[in-house]
Amino acid sequence: MKKVIAILFLLCINNLFGQNGWEFQNSGTEMGLNSIYFFNKQSGIAVGIFNTILKTTDGGNNWDMVEFQPGYDIMFTEVLFTDYQTGYAIGSKGSIIKTSNSGNSWFIQESPSYSYLMGLNFINNDTGWIVSNKGEILATTDGGQTWLKNDSTMDVGLSDILFFNSSDGLIIGNKGSIYKTTNGGSNWIKINIPVDTNLTNMFFYNNNYGWIVGHDGTLLRTTNGGDDWEKINFVNAENLFSVFFVNDTSGWIGSWNGSIYHTTNSGRNWELQFKGKNDFDQIFGLYFSDDTTGWAVGNSGIILHTNSAGVTNINESNSILKSFMNYYPNPFSSSFNLEFANSTASAVNIELYDIIGNKIYSKSLGFLDRGTHNTTIQLNDGISSGCYLVVLRNGVDIQSMKVVKSE
Known part of the structure; x- marks a missing residue:
């Protein structure tokens, strides 16, 4: 699992998924x-x-x-x-x-x-x-x-x-x-x-x-x-x-x-x-x-x-990076607002991983309708500054995005 998360993290860095x-x-x-x-x-x-x-x-x-x-x-x-x-x-x-x-x-x-x-x-x-x-x-x-x-x-x-x-x-x-x-x-x-x-x-x-x-x-x-x-x-x-x-x-x-x-x-x-x-x-x-x-x-x-019809550099058929995610402020200090599109009505879970694949945060949003949603991610004071990977799972798709924490 850590290997998969690390690969996803590198993909996010190289492709800046937030550009969409x-x-x-x-x-x-x-x-x-x-x-x-x-x-x-x-x-x-x-x-x-x-x-x-x-x-x-x-x-x-x-x-x-x-x-x-x-x-x-x-x-x-x-x-x-x-x-x-x-x-x-x-x-x-x-x-x-x-x-x-x-x-x-x-x-x-x-x-x-x-x-x-x-x-x-x-x-x-x-x-x-x-x-x-x-x-x-x-x-x-x-x-x-x-x-x-x-x-x-x-x-x-x-x-x-x-x-x-x-x-x-x-x-x-x-x-x-x-x-x-x-x-x-x-x-x-x-x-x-x-x-x-x-x-x-x-x-x-x-x-x-x-x-x-x-x-x-x-x-x-x-x-x-x-x-x-x-x-x-x-x-x-x-x-x-x-x-x-x-x-x-x-x-x-x-x-x-x-x-x-x-x-x-x-x-x-x-x-x-x-x-x-x-x-x-x-x-x-x-x-x-x-x-x-x-x-x-x-x-x-x-x-x-x-110049790509609005799709990301990653092939749209890749379900890992299929839908929309965005966050602000960027970078964040202790909390950030996460906006995302749920491609189908389903239960949604959010996880946060560090650069070596350790899961440091998780949050269940329950069952959400198809469409756009937002939630607040609040981290404890012990989380150091740096790059992290947000992973959103809805039972059908997996979305991921790099986020940056400041001092």
């Missing part, structure tokens, strides 16, 4: 970031509060602040590009801005709204739509030189919009609202769904497969272009704010609680890949440039990056 496949990038700002978009694996734009626009040309290793001073504060909510050079961002006070040089500089477009603009979609360089938190729908057919407000203002706040072509589109919003148009937005028909929570973000991989996320763990899926929606039971009741799929099976969700979840079966099951260290690490935006390369942004200037 997502690594922090230095954004250079503490301003909250709400949206991110990459033209390719190297060049991307992130936007956020107080006129924050960041650009990278090296995959996010370095982020530079883009100069933009409109004379008033804008909270940007979304950014997207229609080609390598042409991009748009929207936000508070009805703000719409555009770039024609890959995000190096931006100029303001005239807007018929003064509301929070929440969702943005273009089907080509000229034709696009925007929705607002006041139920407004804006449209352009000339690349934003003119934006016109649609006569069909909804009676709920809208959060996202998506068009498949110039005729067929969807909008989502508060109180479980989904509307569909087949005539370019002249008329909208409400689609009945089995939820009444606020819907926040929508993503379609193609014209048929789509997903919607919302408050209280709301997750919806369609396979027929949004005509019908299936409610999928999520792992918990977190408020979900972003969703992104790279094909019809593999996707990610970001949450208010700073979590990133991954599915490999179209959303039927989700595994926790990343968890922020506090309640202020909300994840608001996700973007993947291919099946494995992605970024996430959130509060306090957080930018996360993965």
Whole structure:
């Protein structure tokens, strides 16, 4: 047993399991970031509060602040590009801005709204739509030189919009609202769904497969272009704010609680890949440039990056390092909080081993439901400083992680 523990300990040191496949990038700002978009694996734009626009040309290793001073504060909510050079961002006070040089500089477009603009979609360089938190729908057919407000203002706040072509589109919003148009937005028909929570973000991989996320763990899926929606039971009741799929099976969700979840079966099951260290690490935006390369942004200037689809360097099929574990403070003095994901409802036990494999602590948590949990590990004063191995057993999986005790 001691030999096994020692091997596990070396694995933890070499692979830093706490990274969980997502690594922090230095954004250079503490301003909250709400949206991110990459033209390719190297060049991307992130936007956020107080006129924050960041650009990278090296995959996010370095982020530079883009100069933009409109004379008033804008909270940007979304950014997207229609080609390598042409991009748009929207936000508070009805703000719409555009770039024609890959995000190096931006100029303001005239807007018929003064509301929070929440969702943005273009089907080509000229034709696009925007929705607002006041139920407004804006449209352009000339690349934003003119934006016109649609006569069909909804009676709920809208959060996202998506068009498949110039005729067929969807909008989502508060109180479980989904509307569909087949005539370019002249008329909208409400689609009945089995939820009444606020819907926040929508993503379609193609014209048929789509997903919607919302408050209280709301997750919806369609396979027929949004005509019908299936409610999928999520792992918990977190408020979900972003969703992104790279094909019809593999996707990610970001949450208010700073979590990133991954599915490999179209959303039927989700595994926790990343968890922020506090309640202020909300994840608001996700973007993947291919099946494995992605970024996430959130509060306090957080930018996360993965080039492994969010999985650890250890093969995910290795059950020893399959699920999520995190601890804080790091390092700890006498006690630490342990967060972990229980992959199946089961009895959970926690053990702590020293570097030579001696068990120095054990704790039974009893029977826990599937999902994320946390507990406090309190050690006695006789435990010396150094590296230790936490091992969590739930009858199905064994998880392990290195922890460091200070003086």
